[in-house]
Amino acid sequence: xxxxxxxxxxxxxxxxxxxxxxxxxxxxxxxxxxxxxxxxxxxxxxxxxxxxxxxxxxxxxxxxxxxxxxxxxxxxxxxxxxxxxxxxxxxxxxxxxxxxxxxxxxxxxxxxx
Amino acid sequence: xxxxxxxxxxxxxxxxxxxxxxxxxxxxxxxxxxxxxxxxxxxxxxxxxxxxxxxxxxxxxxxxxxxxxxxxxxxxxxxxxxxxxxxxxxxxxxxxxxxxxxxxxxxxxxxxx
Numbered sequence: 001x002x003x004x005x006x007x008x009x010x011x012x013x014x015x016x017x018x019x020x021x022x023x024x025x026x027x028x029x030x031x032x033x034x035x036x037x038x039x040x041x042x043x044x045x046x047x048x049x050x051x052x053x054x055x056x057x058x059x060x061x062x063x064x065x066x067x068x069x070x071x072x073x074x075x076x077x078x079x080x081x082x083x084x085x086x087x088x089x090x091x092x093x094x095x096x097x098x099x100x101x102x103x104x105x106x107x108x109x110x111x112x113x
Numbered sequence: 114x115x116x117x118x119x120x121x122x123x124x125x126x127x128x129x130x131x132x133x134x135x136x137x138x139x140x141x142x143x144x145x146x147x148x149x150x151x152x153x154x155x156x157x158x159x160x161x162x163x164x165x166x167x168x169x170x171x172x173x174x175x176x177x178x179x180x181x182x183x184x185x186x187x188x189x190x191x192x193x194x195x196x197x198x199x200x201x202x203x204x205x206x207x208x209x210x211x212x213x214x215x216x217x218x219x220x221x222x223x224x225x226x
Contacts, residue, residue: 004156033213042117042203042216043157058213090156097207102214104156 003027006091006105013081014113021076021108023091031094032074033102034058034066036087043090049074050097081112115140117206119217126194127225134189134220136204146187147205147214148178157203163187174198199224 004025013019023032030051035043045058047066055066063085065077074093078085088109092102116139126132138144145164149157161172168180178189187204204217 035216040218042119042218044216045213048213059215092156101159101162102157104158106154106156 004105025093029093033092035090117217125223132191138206145207149203151201
């Protein structure tokens with residue numbers, strides 16, 4: 001199916017564990033983004049990528065790692081999860097940079113215990 | 114740095130009533146402005162955007178927004194709300210040079226029957 005998918009949709013992990021959230025898009029969009037959504041903060045950008053092998057930090061990158069070896073995939077890794085990383089994570093893609101419409105995935109709800 | 118303020122955390126309206134959601138931005142030059150909607154458990158969907166030209170922009174689902182440079186505002190309006198409009202609404206801004214969107218904290222809309 002065309003679109004942008006995220007997996008898993010729900011994840012519970014323990015403090016200190018490594019966890020990877022997956023994002024896959026079928027449009028061959030150049031840009032991909034990772035956001036976290038927390039009450040009272042709206043969406044905050046974690047990392048973004050302008051193309052394969054090109055990534056850059058957003059507003060809140062600490063504790064996260066990204067890679068983009070293929071245009072269609074943009075995984076987000078929490079190397080050592082902390083409780084403050086409990087959040088809903090959204091992946092998005094767009095044809096261009098921020099001025100272009102971003103298409104969002106359904107989100108991953110992550111709980112760190 | 115650019116910023117977005119949505120002063121209303123929660124708004125309740127009756128079905129059929131008119132709606133206005135407020136958005137104020139902070140940025141020196143003319144920004145790119147967006148409204149996104151998030152239905153429960155879903156990702157965000159673009160309602161409308163403003164880049165330049167006519168300051169009144171039309172979007173999907175019967176929504177419109179007006180850019181007012183003098184007030185640094187980009188308020189979202191709908192003349193008659195439907196129960197299906199109940200959702201969270203996010204205003205976002207991107208500057209001409211920024212490669213990322215900055216989101217407001219969102220306004221939760223409840224529609225009464």
